Amino acid sequence: MKFNQLIKSLALILFLGVSTRIQAQEISAMQAPRVVSPEIADNRSVTFRVLSEKATEVTLNGSWMGFGEKLSLTKGAQGVWSVTIDPLPSSMYHYNFFIDGVSAIDPTNAHALRDGTRYASLLMVPGDESKVFQLNETPHGNITQMWYPSPSLGTDRRMYVYTPPGYDSGKDSYPVLYLLHGAGGDEDAWTALGRANLILDNLIASGKSKPMIVVMTNGNAWQTSTLREIPGITAPTRETRGQFQGKFEKSLVEDVVPYIEKNFRVKPDKNHRALAGLSMGGGHTITASLTYPDTFGYIGVFSSGIFDANADMADLEKKFIALKDSGVSNYWVACGKEDFVMESNKRLLSLLEKSGLKHEYFENEGGHTWANWRTYLSMFAPMLF
Amino acid sequence: MKFNQLIKSLALILFLGVSTRIQAQEISAMQAPRVVSPEIADNRSVTFRVLSEKATEVTLNGSWMGFGEKLSLTKGAQGVWSVTIDPLPSSMYHYNFFIDGVSAIDPTNAHALRDGTRYASLLMVPGDESKVFQLNETPHGNITQMWYPSPSLGTDRRMYVYTPPGYDSGKDSYPVLYLLHGAGGDEDAWTALGRANLILDNLIASGKSKPMIVVMTNGNAWQTSTLREIPGITAPTRETRGQFQGKFEKSLVEDVVPYIEKNFRVKPDKNHRALAGLSMGGGHTITASLTYPDTFGYIGVFSSGIFDANADMADLEKKFIALKDSGVSNYWVACGKEDFVMESNKRLLSLLEKSGLKHEYFENEGGHTWANWRTYLSMFAPMLF
Numbered sequence: 001m002k003f004n005q006l007i008k009s010l011a012l013i014l015f016l017g018v019s020t021r022i023q024a025q026e027i028s029a030m031q032a033p034r035v036v037s038p039e040i041a042d043n044r045s046v047t048f049r050v051l052s053e054k055a056t057e058v059t060l061n062g063s064w065m066g067f068g069e070k071l072s073l074t075k076g077a078q079g080v081w082s083v084t085i086d087p088l089p090s091s092m093y094h095y096n097f098f099i100d101g102v103s104a105i106d107p108t109n110a111h112a113l114r115d116g117t118r119y120a121s122l123l124m125v126p127g128d129e130s131k132v133f134q135l136n137e138t139p140h141g142n143i144t145q146m147w148y149p150s151p152s153l154g155t156d157r158r159m160y161v162y163t164p165p166g167y168d169s170g171k172d173s174y175p176v177l178y179l180l181h182g183a184g185g186d187e188d189a190w191t192a193l194g195r196a197n198l199i200l201d202n203l204i205a206s207g208k209s210k211p212m213i214v215v216m217t218n219g220n221a222w223q224t225s226t227l228r229e230i231p232g233i234t235a236p237t238r239e240t241r242g243q244f245q246g247k248f249e250k251s252l253v254e255d256v257v258p259y260i261e262k263n264f265r266v267k268p269d270k271n272h273r274a275l276a277g278l279s280m281g282g283g284h285t286i287t288a289s290l291t292y293p294d295t296f297g298y299i300g301v302f303s304s305g306i307f308d309a310n311a312d313m314a315d316l317e318k319k320f321i322a323l324k325d326s327g328v329s330n331y332w333v334a335c336g337k338e339d340f341v342m343e344s345n346k347r348l349l350s351l352l353e354k355s356g357l358k359h360e361y362f363e364n365e366g367g368h369t370w371a372n373w374r375t376y377l378s379m380f381a382p383m384l385f
Numbered sequence: 386m387k388f389n390q391l392i393k394s395l396a397l398i399l400f401l402g403v404s405t406r407i408q409a410q411e412i413s414a415m416q417a418p419r420v421v422s423p424e425i426a427d428n429r430s431v432t433f434r435v436l437s438e439k440a441t442e443v444t445l446n447g448s449w450m451g452f453g454e455k456l457s458l459t460k461g462a463q464g465v466w467s468v469t470i471d472p473l474p475s476s477m478y479h480y481n482f483f484i485d486g487v488s489a490i491d492p493t494n495a496h497a498l499r500d501g502t503r504y505a506s507l508l509m510v511p512g513d514e515s516k517v518f519q520l521n522e523t524p525h526g527n528i529t530q531m532w533y534p535s536p537s538l539g540t541d542r543r544m545y546v547y548t549p550p551g552y553d554s555g556k557d558s559y560p561v562l563y564l565l566h567g568a569g570g571d572e573d574a575w576t577a578l579g580r581a582n583l584i585l586d587n588l589i590a591s592g593k594s595k596p597m598i599v600v601m602t603n604g605n606a607w608q609t610s611t612l613r614e615i616p617g618i619t620a621p622t623r624e625t626r627g628q629f630q631g632k633f634e635k636s637l638v639e640d641v642v643p644y645i646e647k648n649f650r651v652k653p654d655k656n657h658r659a660l661a662g663l664s665m666g667g668g669h670t671i672t673a674s675l676t677y678p679d680t681f682g683y684i685g686v687f688s689s690g691i692f693d694a695n696a697d698m699a700d701l702e703k704k705f706i707a708l709k710d711s712g713v714s715n716y717w718v719a720c721g722k723e724d725f726v727m728e729s730n731k732r733l734l735s736l737l738e739k740s741g742l743k744h745e746y747f748e749n750e751g752g753h754t755w756a757n758w759r760t761y762l763s764m765f766a767p768m769l770f
Contacts, residue, residue, distance in 0.1 A: 055440075104489030169648070
């Protein structure tokens with residue numbers, strides 16, 4: 001059908017070969033429409049478009065909307081469905097279309113990202129707020145996707161290591177931030193979604209952060225890397241997952257830290273090691289810092305806390321007091337007002353208060369989102385070292 | 386609507402709380418079907434499924450099919466569309482669904498890949514033939530996504546560097562393969578689609594290839610990296626593209642090679658430098674090796690050749706003779722029988738014949754595909770150094 005239309009249009013163009021320019025433009029408008037999506041207006045409102053003559057329903061969900069919420073597109077001329085949304089704050093978002101109920105990335109958007117097992121199209125709404133995680137004209141650090149032995153987990157595993165600009169050509173030693181992802185993520189998450197490398201590039205270039213190495217591990221103790229899932233080892237079930245309790249934290253401190261300190265030029269002491277994580281990675285951060293109180297001098301817990309409502313709070317309080325006594329330069333906690341982990345976050349804050357461990361707390365709008373985690377990293381990194 | 390169904394099902398389950406296990410299973414069957422896709426049978430036939438009550442037409446195109454060819458899925462019970470295809474040879478493929486004409490990746494397949502500006506779902510059909518590019522239980526090399534200065538292009542640019550297992554902990558110096566992608570690709574293509582790092586891991590582990598460093602650059606002289614495209618610098622037009630003629634080759638030899646030889650432990654001589662590329666990258670390989678005949682001792686041209694049917698063949702023959710006189714250890718050419726570049730490939734072979742430059746030629750089934758390029762790399766790497 002489309003092919004026929006094309007042939008007709010071409011024949012028409014050939015037939016009207018002597019036509020004026022204005023006529024040619026009119027003919028051009030008769031051909032298959034060129035679909036632009038997403039289109040960001042100067043006022044930061046965004047129009048989404050998708051071409052389908054046959055679809056009966058097209059909706060979209062974006063990361064600025066509620067989970068499961070759907071926005072309907074309207075079918076216009078030539079089968080182009082579209083919707084325009086109100087201006088968005090400058091940030092990085094992602095979205096999916098649903099074509100007759102089937103999730104799809106935007107076929108005309110060349111930029112997609114993976115969040116765990118799900119792909120979505122990327123929407124960058126540029127502005128002052130997004131500058132800290134965009135690729136700017138600054139020197140750039142490198143990311144090494146590297147394999148390391150993990151004796152405590154009995155396998156080689158993969159991690160990403162960011163080295164700051166100048167690392168390769170210089171001789172300096174650097175402090176290290178160990179940065180942990182959440183459930184559903186892997187060693188790729190903090191760069192692909194969190195843009196940690198670009199955030200560090202920008203903060204270092206502007207003098208807001210000290211140059212540092214950032215180590216991004218895979219926090220799923222049952223995986224060697226995200227690649228291991230091809231062609232497919234299945235994740236543990238709810239029942240077998242308990243076997244892995246505490247194992248990642250052990251491998252982080254006993255395998256990863258020594259490997260980094262042997263293979264990179266780092267300052268290998270507590271005052272030059274920071275640990276931060278989001279959600280599940282915040283839980284890993286809490287556990288690792290309580291279990292190994294002499295390892296990390298700076299601690300960041302993003303959108304996380306004490307997940308277990310039945311946790312032994314008296315026992316935890318003792319551990320927090322021990323951590324306080326061992327000395328912590330900065331314990332920084334951040335959570336969004338609408339985050340579903342707020343109760344867990346409050347349990348953590350209560351323990352920090354009770355134990356007398358000096359800390360800072362930042363609360364902002366929004367929920368359990370990468371927009372918040374990018375913000376938290378942008379605030380936390382400048383406090384370090 | 387679905388939410389209502391869920392509520393009803395939940396109410397039913399609560400109401401039937403005293404029911405037997407068999408009843409619970411029956412209830413479960415009343416709920417939304419669990420869709421598995423792709424499902425690979427023991428005989429390597431593959432079933433694709435997608436859930437849509439509302440779609441009027443669902444088709445798919447896979448990399449084992451012709452370009453633009455469409456295979457129809459049939460709607461079955463509970464809105465599950467499916468199709469089963471004949472057994473496929475063991476390899477890595479990719480595919481897209483078309484939901485009422487809209488391209489979509491398979492929403493139940495957690496593995497997708499990017500080919501230029503287009504995303505597709507990954508299909509790994511395991512078997513003997515795929516072992517050379519799968520993640521096996523071998524030591525793994527690292528990939529560094531690194532930025533380097535390119536004085537000849539006036540900007541910092543990004544490349545991927547594979548270092549073989551043992552590089553970090555050892556002191557040895559290594560030979561280097563410079564490996565170039567095709568049009569539409571970037572510095573990510575040879576690892577994401579070509580799985581060059583896994584191919585080298587496997588060939589080195591089995592003793593078939595010498596340990597080597599592999600450098601994968603961005604062959605689009607107008608880009609600094611694929612990241613530069615976010616939030617968007619547009620590619621040159623057909624008219625302005627000519628400005629970049631020969632510039633990538635110059636930056637490769639004058640910027641990249643010296644940078645690698647300064648920053649990595651390499652053997653910095655012609656007999657320890659190889660250059661290979663596919664399609665456009667094969668063109669870059671031909672040009673760079675003719676322009677700088679003293680730089681590379683091993684040359685691989687995959688699915689490529691002399692693209693310009695009006696090229697000055699006499700002039701080229703002189704350059705090939707000069708390259709022959711400078712000494713080449715191996716000039717290896719490979720092309721698929723159905724490849725649309727066959728005429729270009731033949732022009733290259735004719736020049737090699739006429740100039741008397743010793744070379745080898747491999748021709749196999751298939752066309753301009755990553756399946757072939759993975760095969761060619763798997764054959765070429767063992768011939769090196």
